[in-house]
Amino acid sequence: MGKVTARVKLTNQGDLVLQQRGLATCAPREIEVETLVDTGATRLYLKPSVIQRLGLLKVDEVVTRTTNGDRTRNVFEPVRLELMQRSGNFDVVDIDEHLPNLLGQIPLEYLDLVVDPKAREVRPNPEHGDKFMTEEF
Numbered sequence: 001m002g003k004v005t006a007r008v009k010l011t012n013q014g015d016l017v018l019q020q021r022g023l024a025t026c027a028p029r030e031i032e033v034e035t036l037v038d039t040g041a042t043r044l045y046l047k048p049s050v051i052q053r054l055g056l057l058k059v060d061e062v063v064t065r066t067t068n069g070d071r072t073r074n075v076f077e078p079v080r081l082e083l084m085q086r087s088g089n090f091d092v093v094d095i096d097e098h099l100p101n102l103l104g105q106i107p108l109e110y111l112d113l114v115v116d117p118k119a120r121e122v123r124p125n126p127e128h129g130d131k132f133m134t135e136e137f
Contacts, residue, residue: 002120004037006103009082010046012054013089016080029055033101037115037122041104044081045095051076056092064093084124086111086132110134 015028031053033046056076064073076092083103088110095102108114112125112133124130 002117004115004117004120004122006035006037006083006122007032008035008103010050010054011080011082012056013078013080015055029053035103036100037108038102038104039108039115041102042106043093043104044079044090044107045093045099045102045104046076047097047099047101048094049097050101051092051094054079059091062093081107081111083111084113084122086113 009030009032011028011030015024018024019028031050033050056079058074058076060075061072062075063070074094076094078089078091080087080089088107090107090110108122112128112131113122114125115121116123125133
């Protein structure tokens, strides 16, 4: 299996809220970035340079488990992530600048997307056709 990447649009969620409420005078900060789709990762991990461009503030810390052991990382305000005409709001965890941005399981599941390792691409969940669905139990 080769690596799977996806280009995503990220927008500062706080900026969007201010704009929607008529409290912002400028456009929300946004950026398009390449991400490595990593089903072994849980969340959305972004490089410090991307976090800085989006103007995100640190809100918490989380311990992450890697192949090199446990490490405390910073958690930042949420972004609106858009991929394949689907969107959702996700907290951001920082990752070292020399590593790729990572798109993990939680955003993929929420957006109802699956990884096709043979085609090396992200696709809508084939069980749901073109519909953006969520499941309840």
